[in-house]
Amino acid sequence: MAQEITGSLQGDGLRIGIVVSRFNEFVTSRLLQGALRALADHGVREDDATVVWVPGAFEIPATARRMAHARRWDALVCLGAVIRGETPHFEYVAGEAARGVAAVARECHIPVIFGVLTTETVDQAVDRAGAKQGNKGYDAATAAIQMVHLYRQLDGSNS
Ligand code: INI
Secondary structure (H helix, E strand, O other): OOOOOOOOOOOOOOOEEEEEEOOOHHHHHHHHHHHHHHHHHOOOOHHHEEEEEEOOHHHHHHHHHHHHHHOOOOEEEEEEEEEOOOOOHHHHHHHHHHHHHHHHHHHOOOOEEEEEEEEOOHHHHHHOEOOOOOEHHHHHHHHHHHHHHHHHHHHOOOO
């Protein structure tokens, strides 16, 4: 029978760093609440979670990279909200946030999870931050826990 490696959802003992942007804080604060709830639901101690606020989504990747290199966290969760609205700035900010987080995730030894909403409208963002379509912050933090165990299993260390 094929072996399956899925990663568990046990958060006890894990140290999780969260990078969250202040831009569109009315959305990102809800993503953060969701993420913290997910950590608590899965047994991460409150003291083992660190929240780092940055000005906007553009600042997330470089901040996550520094945090990863500090080796103080088992996984990082990146939270932000880039809303198109009327601004052409959207493409640059959303693109760089996604590419930047992906680059950090590939480069670094720990999971770095992308929980940055990129939406056309404010309503779509609010829907994904705890209103109609779940809370992407909750999902991102849950994914972080799972990926810690997945990487440990792939690396052959106990998890
Ligand atoms: N930052 C966001 O997080 N979301 C946005 O929607 C956004 N828009 O649309 O401009 C945004 N811009 C700020 C950017 O992330 C940087 O903080 C700023 O450019 C300074 O580097």
